[in-house]
Amino acid sequence: MKLAILGAGAWGSALAIAFARHHQVTLWARDAEQIRQLGEERVNRRYLPDCPFPEQLKLSSDLAEAAHDAELVLIVTPMAGLRPTLKALTALDAPLPPILWACKGFEAGSSLLPHQVAEEELPADHLYGALSGPVSPARWRRACRRR
Numbered sequence: 001m002k003l004a005i006l007g008a009g010a011w012g013s014a015l016a017i018a019f020a021r022h023h024q025v026t027l028w029a030r031d032a033e034q035i036r037q038l039g040e041e042r043v044n045r046r047y048l049p050d051c052p053f054p055e056q057l058k059l060s061s062d063l064a065e066a067a068h069d070a071e072l073v074l075i076v077t078p079m080a081g082l083r084p085t086l087k088a089l090t091a092l093d094a095p096l097p098p099i100l101w102a103c104k105g106f107e108a109g110s111s112l113l114p115h116q117v118a119e120e121e122l123p124a125d126h127l128y129g130a131l132s133g134p135v136s137p138a139r140w141r142r143a144c145r146r147r
Helices: 010-020 032-041 063-067 079-091 114-121 137-146
Strands: 002-006 024-028 048-052 058-060 072-075 099-101 128-130
Touching: 002 010, 002 063, 010 024, 010 048, 024 063, 032 058, 058 063, 063 079, 072 079, 079 099, 079 114, 099 114, 114 128
Parallel strands: 002 024, 002 072, 024 058, 072 099, 099 128
Antiparallel strands: none
């Protein structure tokens, strides 16, 4: 499966590392300098210094490139980034794949939950949902050290 993971923080990086073992994954961040550094070092030193990126993990700061031909998009940004990321995705001149988000909390200002933001930003018939659970990046760091 071809996945686009949008958000290169601790959780986005951890999911990209895990999924890249068995899928084609592109990890996206809006900051080109961050992507350049991640590409040079092949590790997210800030959040997961013990977890090197698999060789096959692609990195991009170009949203159209990251989402191109993706079969699933995972949005792993802070809640404040969900609406702008959804807006940017829907503005692309390309088919929109199913979307999952791993954002927690509610939107500042509107107090909307993630699914309510998605209802406002995505076509009514679009497939979307939440990825959640009691997992922390610290567990991923420990798992990487055991590999």
